Amino acid sequence: MNFENILVENNEGILQITIDRPTKLNALNKATIEELHVAFDDAKEDEDVKVIILTGSGEKAFVAGADISEFSDFSPEEGKVLAAQGQAKLFDFVANFSKPVIAAVNGFALGGGLELAMAAHFRIASDNAKMGLPEVSLGVIPGYGGTQRLPQLVGKGRAMEMIMTAGMIDANQALQYNLVNHVVSQEELLDFAEKLAGKIMRNSLVAISSAIKAVNANYETGVNGFETEINEFGSCFGTADFEEGTSAFLNKRKADFPGN
DSSP states (O other): OOOEEEEEEETTEEEEEOOOOOGGGGBHHHHHHHHHHHHHHHHHHHHTTTEEEEEEEEEEEOOOOOOGGGGTTHHHHHHHHHHHHHIIIIIIHTTTSOEEEEEEOOOOTTHHHHHHHHHSSEEEETTTOOEEGGGGGTTTTOOHHHHHHHHHHHHHHHHHHHHHHHHHHHHHHHHHHHHHHHEGGGGGHHHHHHHHHHHHHHHHHHHHHHHHHHHHHSTTTOOOOOHHHHHHHHHTTTHHHHHHHHHHHHHHHHOOOOOO
């Protein structure tokens, strides 16, 4: 697929996916969501991709929201379909992705942009980042998982305040809220993300995939996260990565994980 709204570059196992609509502050439209889905789907099957860094082009915005013009005249039923399809195609797809996804939040992450960042496995931000869910100022609510993931990350009270006021918080406040893990300068952001990705890649990506499943299970209704952890823990014992990891530890050498 030839992408028009995103840029994709693999650098030694680190796949950088950049939302590239600078004149629209990288706003998410239907075409961009589709392209992001395809890029992630391709990365899922690509053995050369180990970690994904998701960011926005330019210095002003990660993603400044959804493209409101695409759904301003929707009916209630069309609105439900929009949310359901978006969650399945991109936001839940990213949250449950089997490979680590780091959101490098540069500038504005508003509405669907913050929801996309929250779907990543963790977030780092530039010191000029601004984050918020302004949907109620438009007479609607977050529809791409924002009402669920924000409370999980920052707590119910803070999430309620952010959603109800439709206000923005800056990077340092996001760090205080545990919405992001680190704040660095704009110039350092991608280098810092790559350093984190490098640390991740030194470990067993098979085990990391199991860890992602286990952690996410705690947030799924009707799923016993402890049981998922037990099952994933047991499955690790049947992998070549476990054999290599334990052998390397016992023989006091660096592990060279085969990735299966």
